[in-house]
Each structure stands twice: as C-alpha cells, then as structure tokens.
Amino acid sequence: MTPLLRIEDVHKEFPTQRREVVHAVDGVSLEVRRGETLGLVGETGCGKSTLARCIARLYDVTSGSVWFDGHDITSSSRRELRALRRSVQVIFQDPYGSLNPRRRVGSIIGDPFAIHGIAAGPERKKKVQELMELVGLNPEHYNRFPAEFSGGQRQRIGVARALALRPKLVICDEPVSALDVSIQAQIINLLADLQHEFDLTYVFISHDLSVVRHVSDRIAVMYLGKIVEVAPTEELFGQTRHPYTRALLSALPVADPDTADSREQIILAGDIPSAVGPPTGCRFHTRCPKAGAVCGSSEPPLEPVLDDGPEHRTACFFPLTIGENLSAAVLKAS
Amino acid sequence: MTAIMEVVEAPQIQGRSPFTLAMRRLRRDKVAMVSLAVIALIVLMAVFAPVFAHLTGHPPNEQYRDTGLTPDGLPRGPDGTFWLGTDDLGRDVLVRIAYGARVSLLVGVAATAITVAVGIVLGLAAGFLGGIVDTVLARLIDVVLSVPFLLVAIALVSVTGPSLTITVLVIGFFSWASVARIVRGQVLSLREREFVEAARSLGAGDTRIMFVDILPNVLAPVIVYTTLLVPVVIVTQATLSFLGLGLPPPTADWGGMINEAQAYYTTAWWFILFPGLALLITTLAFNLFGDGVRDAFDPRADRS
Numbered sequence A: 001m002t003p004l005l006r007i008e009d010v011h012k013e014f015p016t017q018r019r020e021v022v023h024a025v026d027g028v029s030l031e032v033r034r035g036e037t038l039g040l041v042g043e044t045g046c047g048k049s050t051l052a053r054c055i056a057r058l059y060d061v062t063s064g065s066v067w068f069d070g071h072d073i074t075s076s077s078r079r080e081l082r083a084l085r086r087s088v089q090v091i092f093q094d095p096y097g098s099l100n101p102r103r104r105v106g107s108i109i110g111d112p113f114a115i116h117g118i119a120a121g122p123e124r125k126k127k128v129q130e131l132m133e134l135v136g137l138n139p140e141h142y143n144r145f146p147a148e149f150s151g152g153q154r155q156r157i158g159v160a161r162a163l164a165l166r167p168k169l170v171i172c173d174e175p176v177s178a179l180d181v182s183i184q185a186q187i188i189n190l191l192a193d194l195q196h197e198f199d200l201t202y203v204f205i206s207h208d209l210s211v212v213r214h215v216s217d218r219i220a221v222m223y224l225g226k227i228v229e230v231a232p233t234e235e236l237f238g239q240t241r242h243p244y245t246r247a248l249l250s251a252l253p254v255a256d257p258d259t260a261d262s263r264e265q266i267i268l269a270g271d272i273p274s275a276v277g278p279p280t281g282c283r284f285h286t287r288c289p290k291a292g293a294v295c296g297s298s299e300p301p302l303e304p305v306l307d308d309g310p311e312h313r314t315a316c317f318f319p320l321t322i323g324e325n326l327s328a329a330v331l332k333a334s
Numbered sequence B: 001m002t003a004i005m006e007v008v009e010a011p012q013i014q015g016r017s018p019f020t021l022a023m024r025r026l027r028r029d030k031v032a033m034v035s036l037a038v039i040a041l042i043v044l045m046a047v048f049a050p051v052f053a054h055l056t057g058h059p060p061n062e063q064y065r066d067t068g069l070t071p072d073g074l075p076r077g078p079d080g081t082f083w084l085g086t087d088d089l090g091r092d093v094l095v096r097i098a099y100g101a102r103v104s105l106l107v108g109v110a111a112t113a114i115t116v117a118v119g120i121v122l123g124l125a126a127g128f129l130g131g132i133v134d135t136v137l138a139r140l141i142d143v144v145l146s147v148p149f150l151l152v153a154i155a156l157v158s159v160t161g162p163s164l165t166i167t168v169l170v171i172g173f174f175s176w177a178s179v180a181r182i183v184r185g186q187v188l189s190l191r192e193r194e195f196v197e198a199a200r201s202l203g204a205g206d207t208r209i210m211f212v213d214i215l216p217n218v219l220a221p222v223i224v225y226t227t228l229l230v231p232v233v234i235v236t237q238a239t240l241s242f243l244g245l246g247l248p249p250p251t252a253d254w255g256g257m258i259n260e261a262q263a264y265y266t267t268a269w270w271f272i273l274f275p276g277l278a279l280l281i282t283t284l285a286f287n288l289f290g291d292g293v294r295d296a297f298d299p300r301a302d303r304s
C-alpha cells in the first residue's frame, strides 16, 4: 500500500535581507503511513515547522517532491491545492495567534464549511455545534470570541476547525507546547480519541521528547534541517544510535528504571549552529562527542546501521552500540 | 397563592466583542452622548426641512421682495414672520439653513462612505497582496496626499461645472488615500499573523482572507477615522461652496449662504451668523463625538 504521504529530498530555503540563504529544511525524505502517528522532534529552529508547512503545501518547496495519497502535489495548482486542503489539516502551536481575535468561535469553526461551500445557515451551525461537542466545548459558547476561552479551550477550537472536513492527515505543530502541563494531557488524549474515531494519520511535532514518545508510533529526530535518526518509538529509545538523539534523551527525566542504568546526563557543548551557513559534513560534528575526522568532510547517509532493520535509519558514521556510554566518548575525544 | 411555572430559556450565551465593549464605553461618555443628541437634532432638521417651510409658510427658494426686504432692499432681521431673518434676496434664513443641512449631511455621509470604501479596498489590496500592487498603490497614495487639494478642486469644478455629484467625487477622490494608508499599515502586520496562515491552510483564497479574516481587525481604527472624517468633509464642502464651487444657486447650502452674506456682515449680522453657527455646531458635534469614539475604541489613547 502506498504511504499516505511521502516526501523526497525536500529542501526549503529562505532568502534573508543580507542576501544570505537560510537552509531551513535541507534534504528531508520521509514517509507517513496510513493511521500512524509520526513524531518529529528537534531543538527550536531546526526546521520542524518549515517541514510541516512544506508537507501541508503552505510553502512551495525549493526542491524535492511531495506525494500525497499517491499523487505528486509538489507543484499543484491553486485549484488542486484547494481540494488538498480538505485532506490535510494543520493544528497550530499558538492557540492565541491561530484564532482570529475579531471573529466569533462559531464562525471560526464554521470556516472550513464556508470556504468549501459544504454547509450554510442553520445546517452549518448544527455541524459546528456537533464539532464543539466532539472536542469537549460547550456548544452554547458558539457566539463567544476567542479571548473568552482558556488556552486549552482555544486549542480545542483549533482541533475542531482542523477536523471539520474529516481530513486524512493532520499535522500537529507543537499543539501542546503553549499549554500548561496539566492541560497538555487533556489535549493529547483528545487527539488520541479522535485519531481512533476518525482513522486519522498524524504528524506530531514537538521539541518535547516525552510528549512525542507518548503519542508516536515512529519518531524522526531532526537537526539543522536534516533527519538524523528515524525509528519505531521503542527502538529509538531502546537502541539509540545517533549521538544527538542520545543527547536529547538524556535530558528527559528517568521514567523507566530498566533503562536507568544506561542513562547519563549529556550537556551538548556550544550553541546550535546557524542554518545560514550550516557546518559541512555531518551537521552535528561541531558539537558531537564522537566526531572523527571524516565527520567534518563527508555527510553520513540516512540508512540502517549496525544490525538495525530497515525501519531504523541513522545518519552517523560512528553510531552508538547498545550500552555504549557517550561520556566515555567525551573522555576519549578530549 | 398560585405557583407560577416559569419556563426558563437556557441563556443564549452572547460573546462580548471588542466592538460591544467599545459601544458600552461610548454610552458612558457624556460629551459624546450630548454630541450625538445634537447630531440627531441636525439630522431631524435636515429630514424635516419641509416642515420648517410649512410652519413658516416660506419655501426655501421663495424671494419675499416686499415683506422680506426693508424699503432700501436690505435683509430683514429676525421677527415674528422671519424667525432668523431674511437674506439679500428676501428668503427665509431659517428655512434655508434647514435645507442647507440636507446638503451638508448628504455630502458628509456620501463622500465619507466613498472615501472609506475605496480606502479600505485599496489599503487591503496594497498591504495584503504586496509586490507590484503595493508599490503602485503606495506611490499613488503618496501622490494623492501631496496634491494641493483646493487648487485641483477649483480647476476641476471650473471644467465640469458645480454639482452635488462632482463635489462628492472630488472630496472622495482626495480623501481615500489617508484611509488606505491607515489600513495598509495595519494589514502589513496582520498578514503575518498565524490566523491568516490558518485560513490559508483551510483553503481560503486571497479575497476571503482579506475581507473575512483581516478586515474585522482593521475596522476599529477605520471607524475612529471615519467619525472624525465626517466633519472635515462637511467643512470642505462648505469651503467649496463658499468659493462658488458648491451647488448651483438657488439651492440652499451653508457655505453658499456664508458667501452671499459676506457683503452684509455690518448691516445684517443674522444673515452670516446663523449659517455660520449651524456649520460650527455641526462640525463641533461630529468632532466631539469622534473623540468619544476614539477613546471608546482605544481607552489608552492620550486625550491631548
């Protein structure tokens, strides 16, 4: 079966005022399978949102191709995109910025119906109120303005709007990052329930690995515009291959005593390099405790390493073996 | 005692829009409310101008050469027949002021409406579409704002001849640019907001985004500007009339009356005073009301 979404060698560059080029997404290939949740993690500025917008075709990609449901949508016309919008929806990070402050919640959630000419008048109102109920909002609040809701409720509004047209793929761009921890779980559970009910496929973006671990079937780790490791969730945690992934994991509080012994605290040296002139070779070599001479000159391909199956791919010349301690590498390096 | 069963309807929860809140603040503003009452009176006067004619028995353009002028042919002062006196042709000043209100208000509303409609559409287009559209419109705005208005107005009217339509068009043509500039400035920042991208991700086109998503967010400054624009337009219309570029005689209008009264200000004070007062009171009322609207929409704006 063809994957729901497949992107191949997607690049997205932004020109800056100083005639430089930001390589926000720099050659990403990925597939998203029907019904799964693909987690996408990485530090701030690594290009997660840009990649999400390329997938949703809110941006034109600089190069590469995007395939949705077996169709190449890389250079779809406006008209074709309109149809695509019904199948691919985005839930945005900022529940304050993504809702129009001057419009009533009922019309915001009703927008998809209005835009695609699906329902009008009392019928639209009925559909909107059903949606509100579905996401746990009081349908009587139909006439309220976004400012009259809490952050969590606003994100529910965003979810209702995204689900209105029964999309196949929903891209959740840090849907809970702006919310209180106590509220995060509610929204995540809501998303999980809805996925179950409507057979949704999610791309779930977060910089918080613990959230991603909780919701994802597979996880892709991104660093400076590239995917450095992708694997089924438990494998990524159990058989971490990439030093960067390990560094991200080490920042998590220990939840599982079994893996606690192999846990160490790794603090990455230096800042994340600029996406304007990214490092040559392996992007991570400027901060990597295991970096060798080859790392600065050639780029490691994203492929299965050691004895990993085809599901687990890593872009690293010196992948970690199970049980290997990164701090040992730090010592060796120094 | 009878038990009364009351069916309590579930309260329809009505959101309080920023607009509702502004209106609430406006209603508490005494000066604005008094000004609004004055404006209402002027509107009533304009609407019921024929009633004034009926009560006094004097149609606005009827010249009472015997009863309305002194034996030397000068205007008559206020008395029982001509409550606010007569003008140089023996016409009833009160009735003409009432009819003049029609012109002032009509031009004030029509020219402002054109101005605002054009300004909003072009401002939205310039700010939202950007690129070449913006470059062209932004230059056009600069040009219009730097053209000497009266000079061009005089030249234009001398070509076309004075009429109500040309007055409205001239004023509208020279005023839209300020509205467009305000709107454009707001849109430039609004279009970067995430809700615009959200609308796009739902499949909304440019036109819908401009008018459904962005427009409601620029309305507040436009409403404020509009209420302050009406008195400016009224004065402009009076100025054009005063310069003889208003409505062709004998139509009564305040600027024209003041013009005709110039020669008589020593001999017939009422002839110049009452139309002048009418103009002053009207513009003052609109200005004070406009200030109230501005404060209501932006309570933090300083009142200097």
Ligand SMILES: Nc1ncnc2c1ncn2[C@@H]1O[C@H](COP(=O)(O)OP(=O)(O)OP(=O)(O)O)[C@@H](O)[C@H]1O
Binding pocket: A014, A015, A022, A023, A024, A042, A043, A044, A045, A046, A047, A048, A049, A050, A051, A207, A275
């Ligand atoms: N419209 C744009 N124009 C120029 N540069 C951009 C633009 N959007 C993103 N960038 C740059 O591209 C890089 C990736 O940004 P992006 O927003 O995709 O990161 P992110 O992973 O989503 O980060 P965050 O976790 O903060 O949301 C950053 O260096 C950012 O400055």
Ligand code: SF4
Binding pocket: A242, A243, A244, A282, A283, A284, A285, A286, A288, A289, A290, A291, A292, A295, A300, A315, A316, A317, A318, A319
């Ligand atoms: S390729 Fe080299 S620099 Fe890059 S992550 Fe692996 S060891 Fe580190």
Ligand SMILES: [Mg+2]
Binding pocket: A048, A049, A050, A173, A174
């Ligand atoms: Mg982001």
